[in-house]
Amino acid sequence: MEQQTITKLDIKFGKDVYNGLTDFPKHLSSKYFYDHNGDKIFQQIMSMPEYYLTNCEYNILDRNKAPITELFTKNTNRINLLELGAGDGIKTKILLEQLSGTGIDFKYIPIDISQNALDQLETSLSMEYPTINVETKQGTYIETLKTIRKEGNSKNIILFLGSNIGNLLHDQALQFLSELENSMDVDDMILLGCDQKKNPQTILDAYNDPTGITEAFNKNILKRINSELQGNFDLDKFLHWETYNPQTGTAKSYLVSKEAQEVHIKSIDLVVDFEAWETIHTEISQKYDDSEITNLAREAGLKVLKAFTDSKKYFKNYILVK
Numbered sequence: 337m338e339q340q341t342i343t344k345l346d347i348k349f350g351k352d353v354y355n356g357l358t359d360f361p362k363h364l365s366s367k368y369f370y371d372h373n374g375d376k377i378f379q380q381i382m383s384m385p386e387y388y389l390t391n392c393e394y395n396i397l398d399r400n401k402a403p404i405t406e407l408f409t410k411n412t413n414r415i416n417l418l419e420l421g422a423g424d425g426i427k428t429k430i431l432l433e434q435l436s437g438t439g440i441d442f443k444y445i446p447i448d449i450s451q452n453a454l455d456q457l458e459t460s461l462s463m464e465y466p467t468i469n470v471e472t473k474q475g476t477y478i479e480t481l482k483t484i485r486k487e488g489n490s491k492n493i494i495l496f497l498g499s500n501i502g503n504l505l506h507d508q509a510l511q512f513l514s515e516l517e518n519s520m521d522v523d524d525m526i527l528l529g530c531d532q533k534k535n536p537q538t539i540l541d542a543y544n545d546p547t548g549i550t551e552a553f554n555k556n557i558l559k560r561i562n563s564e565l566q567g568n569f570d571l572d573k574f575l576h577w578e579t580y581n582p583q584t585g586t587a588k589s590y591l592v593s594k595e596a597q598e599v600h601i602k603s604i605d606l607v608v609d610f611e612a613w614e615t616i617h618t619e620i621s622q623k624y625d626d627s628e629i630t631n632l633a634r635e636a637g638l639k640v641l642k643a644f645t646d647s648k649k650y651f652k653n654y655i656l657v658k
């Protein structure tokens with residue numbers, strides 16, 4: 337067998353898995369869904385009819401690209417478009433194309449933890465929009481943001497789309513927005529995509545598709561533990577379970593052990609015992625309303641300048657400023 341090099345990331349993954357599976361109740365972080373396989377499954381999720389989020393945001397950006405980019409380019413002749421967790425960039429391309437038409441001097445700076453995702457994005461952009469100035473940055477969001485120096489009167493626009501903020505607990509979201517605020521000058525802006533509270537059934541359906549794509553996504557974390565940490569999870573012995581609490585707006589994903597079982601994870605030297613029907617909590621997907629976003633922004637030292645939504649008010653994109 338090929339010699340595997342152990343990277344800093346493997347060590348962090350191992351530690352987090354160890355801590356999560358020895359805690360009570362057990363948990364694992366959704367940030368570990370996204371390896372090459374997880375990225376592919378997430379692409380499938382985005383094209384499922386039940387997963388309304390991507391389409392809604394696409395339509396919001398497409399219908400409002402003129403006023404949005406007008407706000408971006410106000411009082412400046414040069415902008416940096418910084419995107420946190422760029423993914424495939426399909427939604428961002430709407431804004432890039434619109435900005436190209438304005439003749440403003442701009443640079444697109446996608447920031448992602450995955451070099452692979454950035455390489456793919458760079459290739460597709462260079463084919464579709466060869467004249468756009470792109471500079472990819474590999475790293476974690478806040479640390480990378482801090483390294484970006486502005487020149488002259490350039491303005492930073494931070495894109496945080498897709499309701500990715502929903503994966504954070506309230507305190508983490510607040511901390512995150514405060515750190516963004518800290519990196520901003522007066523004219524800088526955030527374009528934040530937030531999934532909204534709605535009929536609870538619509539939300540449950542988005543995270544509970546009958547074809548099992550979301551189940552495979554959730555279980556990908558077990559698959560990664562098996563391949564990267566020498567675990568022996570039997571994926572068929574767990575089921576995917578989704579809950580939504582309409583009072584708090586929190587959707588939660590779990591993996592539920594169908595029977596009492598013992599799992600070995602060799603590289604972190606761990607034996608994990610599961611009772612029958614014991615859970616591993618894997619993800620939260622927070623849903624918001626306007627007053628929650630207004631309060632969250634205010635607590636972080638920001639204010640809502642404008643909000644854009646779709647006809648059903650399923651999803652909103654907020655412009656936040658200092």
Ligand code: AVJ
Pocket residue numbers: 381389498499500502503542543550553619620621
């Ligand atoms: C990428 C975090 C926005 O929470 O809706 C999709 C991930 N999880 N289906 C979400 C996800 C299950 C998604 N985000």
